[in-house]
Amino acid sequence: MNLSAPTQVVFLLSLVIAIVGILAGLAIIPGLPISAFWIVVIAYVVLAVGNLLKNV
Secondary structure, three states: OOOOOOHHHHHHHHHHHHHHHHHHHHOOOOOOOOOOOHHHHHHHHHHHHHOOOOOO
């Protein structure tokens, strides 16, 4: 399995999603239709896909 560094866009996208999940978990952003845990998992999956796929 060959891994590559994610592009800056993918990294920043996953960072923003993770921050939204953390803020939702701290109840700073209330009323999201999805659990904060799943938002952070989505951020991790985005980052993992960015590592697995080349030039994404």
